[in-house]
Amino acid sequence: MLPYFPPAYSDELLYSLLARFHRHVGETSPKRTLDALFGNRSVRAGVLLQGHLQALSERLPPHRELTPERLLADSTLTPYLTAFQPADVRLAVRNALFLGHAEWITVRLGLAASRVQRATALRYCPACRSEMLVRYGELYWRRDHQLPGVTVCPEHGVRLQDSTVCPGAIGQHSFIAADEDNCPKVSSDAQDDASIPWMVAKRCARLLRSPPPPMSLREWGERYHHELRQRGFGKGDDRIDQRRLSRDFASWSGEPEMSGTETWLAAMARKHRKAFHPLQHVLLGLFLDAHAPVVEDAPFGRGPWPCRNPLAEHYGQPVVQLAGTHHEGGKLIGQFSCSCGYVFSLAAVPGSKPRILDLGPLFRQRLRQLVGEGAGLRTTARALDVEPGTVRRHAERLGLDAPWTPLKPRPHVPRSPRGCLPPAAPARPGVQEGFAGA
Numbered sequence: 001m002l003p004y005f006p007p008a009y010s011d012e013l014l015y016s017l018l019a020r021f022h023r024h025v026g027e028t029s030p031k032r033t034l035d036a037l038f039g040n041r042s043v044r045a046g047v048l049l050q051g052h053l054q055a056l057s058e059r060l061p062p063h064r065e066l067t068p069e070r071l072l073a074d075s076t077l078t079p080y081l082t083a084f085q086p087a088d089v090r091l092a093v094r095n096a097l098f099l100g101h102a103e104w105i106t107v108r109l110g111l112a113a114s115r116v117q118r119a120t121a122l123r124y125c126p127a128c129r130s131e132m133l134v135r136y137g138e139l140y141w142r143r144d145h146q147l148p149g150v151t152v153c154p155e156h157g158v159r160l161q162d163s164t165v166c167p168g169a170i171g172q173h174s175f176i177a178a179d180e181d182n183c184p185k186v187s188s189d190a191q192d193d194a195s196i197p198w199m200v201a202k203r204c205a206r207l208l209r210s211p212p213p214p215m216s217l218r219e220w221g222e223r224y225h226h227e228l229r230q231r232g233f234g235k236g237d238d239r240i241d242q243r244r245l246s247r248d249f250a251s252w253s254g255e256p257e258m259s260g261t262e263t264w265l266a267a268m269a270r271k272h273r274k275a276f277h278p279l280q281h282v283l284l285g286l287f288l289d290a291h292a293p294v295v296e297d298a299p300f301g302r303g304p305w306p307c308r309n310p311l312a313e314h315y316g317q318p319v320v321q322l323a324g325t326h327h328e329g330g331k332l333i334g335q336f337s338c339s340c341g342y343v344f345s346l347a348a349v350p351g352s353k354p355r356i357l358d359l360g361p362l363f364r365q366r367l368r369q370l371v372g373e374g375a376g377l378r379t380t381a382r383a384l385d386v387e388p389g390t391v392r393r394h395a396e397r398l399g400l401d402a403p404w405t406p407l408k409p410r411p412h413v414p415r416s417p418r419g420c421l422p423p424a425a426p427a428r429p430g431v432q433e434g435f436a437g438a
């Protein structure tokens, strides 16, 4: 039993925690550290996944309650890597990581064969680096900076940097902690909030914390096929207009159009029965979200619809109901409301963007709390997943004593009984801009 084990920092990778243990106890031999942690000198140090979690868990101080399940879910990349895998594969991965080696898993999950580039170095975010030094006095490797396919920090939107630590090159039996030398200070600019790399990073990071319930590969295939047809990508009775899909996907993503019928996108649209990289699921999911479903007899598709409230536990789960419809400017508008209090409207036309009508009590509660804690405007906006302007307006409306400068007064615009504003109203306080990243 280990008398000491460092406390885990926010979203810290297990590899990082073990590396900090090695450093804090002043051990010089990586083999002795493996012995202390696992009781086995031949265990391999894993960055994305770590094996032998059972043996590790048994040696950790019991009051920390770091069970193999918790280690797996909270500090490895497993929830992301298996997010779109069926229950039996998830179970096999879990068993393998509890008792044995992790190396075969990326091959089994189809990640090794995928074209998605794998980082060779451990990565860090320059903005997180500064915050870590202020808050903890040391650096650590964050899980959501190591996600294959993610290129920016989900929190700051800043491009991730390669550290000088390349686990493949330093041997498989040592854990290297992040420090100010291997993560040199660099300046970096934030992305624009709605940029695709940032949306991808946020959604991938969310998969770490709340992966979807397991579904079979056939169920995923049928779901995508159905959702694409709902969005007007159908052809004939049961097929997909692959050419249109590929063209629209390219214009949405800003990437060159993929050619041929054997692209991952074409394969995913074809009721696929093979595994795809989580990044590809995330990209297709974002693409589908950017296109409103249109079906003749069900103009908004079939409900219930996924919750779009990033603060709700059931985010992404199909729990939202259609509360009513009306016409506005010749378009059919549906108003959707969720049990968490989040309300949005959507026009029944392809590509319609949701308008948020009410961010709900969770938002107000969290806003009150953050302002009470003295959080800054940008930090608050990040924590709530909205634009700073939305935070300002809501803080003002709630009469909160916020530390930032107040807005100039603006005329009061009354709400209509439906909760929607009349179509002529230009600005909808805290509405359109509140949707970034959701």
Ligand SMILES: [Zn+2]
Binding pocket: 125, 126, 127, 128, 129, 153, 154, 155, 156, 157, 158
């Ligand atoms: Zn960051």
Ligand SMILES: [Zn+2]
Binding pocket: 307, 308, 309, 312, 314, 315, 319, 338, 339, 340, 341, 342
């Ligand atoms: Zn909800």
